[in-house]
Amino acid sequence: MPDQTPIDPASRPHSTLPYPPIYKDAQFVALSDWDGTITMTDSNDFLTDNLGFGLEKRRALNIEVLAGKITFRDAFREMLQSVAANGVPFNECVELLKKNIKLDPGFKDFYRWCKAHAVPVVIVSSGMEPTLRGVLSTLLGDDEASEIDVICNSVVVEDGGKKWDIQYRHPDSGFGHDKSWAILPYRELAHRPTLFFFGDGVSDLSAAKHADLLFVKIKDNGENDLASYCRTHDIPHIEFKSFHDAQAIVADVVEHRRTVQEVLQEGK
Ligand SMILES: [Mg+2]
Numbered sequence: 500m501p502d503q504t505p506i507d508p509a510s511r512p513h514s515t516l517p518y519p520p521i522y523k524d525a526q527f528v529a530l531s532d533w534d535g536t537i538t539m540t541d542s543n544d545f546l547t548d549n550l551g552f553g554l555e556k557r558r559a560l561n562i563e564v565l566a567g568k569i570t571f572r573d574a575f576r577e578m579l580q581s582v583a584a585n586g587v588p589f590n591e592c593v594e595l596l597k598k599n600i601k602l603d604p605g606f607k608d609f610y611r612w613c614k615a616h617a618v619p620v621v622i623v624s625s626g627m628e629p630t631l632r633g634v635l636s637t638l639l640g641d642d643e644a645s646e647i648d649v650i651c652n653s654v655v656v657e658d659g660g661k662k663w664d665i666q667y668r669h670p671d672s673g674f675g676h677d678k679s680w681a682i683l684p685y686r687e688l689a690h691r692p693t694l695f696f697f698g699d700g701v702s703d704l705s706a707a708k709h710a711d712l713l714f715v716k717i718k719d720n721g722e723n724d725l726a727s728y729c730r731t732h733d734i735p736h737i738e739f740k741s742f743h744d745a746q747a748i749v750a751d752v753v754e755h756r757r758t759v760q761e762v763l764q765e766g767k
Contacts, residue, residue: 551581570673605742678706
């Protein structure tokens with residue numbers, strides 16, 4: 500069962516960026532992390548590992564976040580600042596990501612299936628909007644990419660692109676972008692939809708506990724931090740390797756062949 504603690508509106512963090520309208524009449528909503536979940540490689544990891552302070556230091560910070568020693572917000576900013584400090588202009592980052600980041604091979608079909616079955620897909624990311632939108636348009640085409648709602652962070656660019664820094668949606672939250680606030684408004688609706696959430700990493704911890712059916716991506720590179728967290732904390736979830744697998748399960752629920760409870764009991 501997702502966390503059912505009543506929402507205290509006062510706990511809502513101040514947002515520096517707007518939200519798209521919520522889908523009030525939807526029966527099902529699919530919310531998904533972007534980096535490492537919809538994409539095969541995490542674009543921020545790609546930048547940090549190749550142009551910033553490198554994989555070793557980045558992983559050490561990820562582990563500290565998981566252990567609660569540092570906030571995701573502060574660790575993530577350090578990673579991106581290591582790229583900017585090496586003098587890589589922001590537009591060059593966007594171009595590099597467009598060339599190097601690939602989609603999960605099942606995502607396009609999954610997205611089209613959702614659209615055909617009136618299941619809105621919302622991307623919920625800790626990434627920066629211009630890099631995310633740039634990669635999404637390259638991989639999906641401008642038309643389809645522009646219809647997808649994206650709730651993420653942004654970037655402040657100065658000096659013609661030479662100086663840049665992430666602009667957090669929720670600067671007062673330790674998550675920088677507290678993804679749970681993309682999900683929580685759906686719980687207040689009179690006809691509350693069934694919520695699917697897809698994620699892979701530490702930036703998804705805040706949202707994971709609020710989904711009805713949580714899908715956790717398992718990647719071959721072994722960086723499966725959300726899976727480790729869910730296993731350690733007994734958070735019910737379904738592990739998946741590609742959106743092809745996830746689509747079959749989502750279809751079972753949407754087409755009433757199985758309930759969310761049955762899916763979770765069967766574990767696949
Ligand atoms: Mg991710």
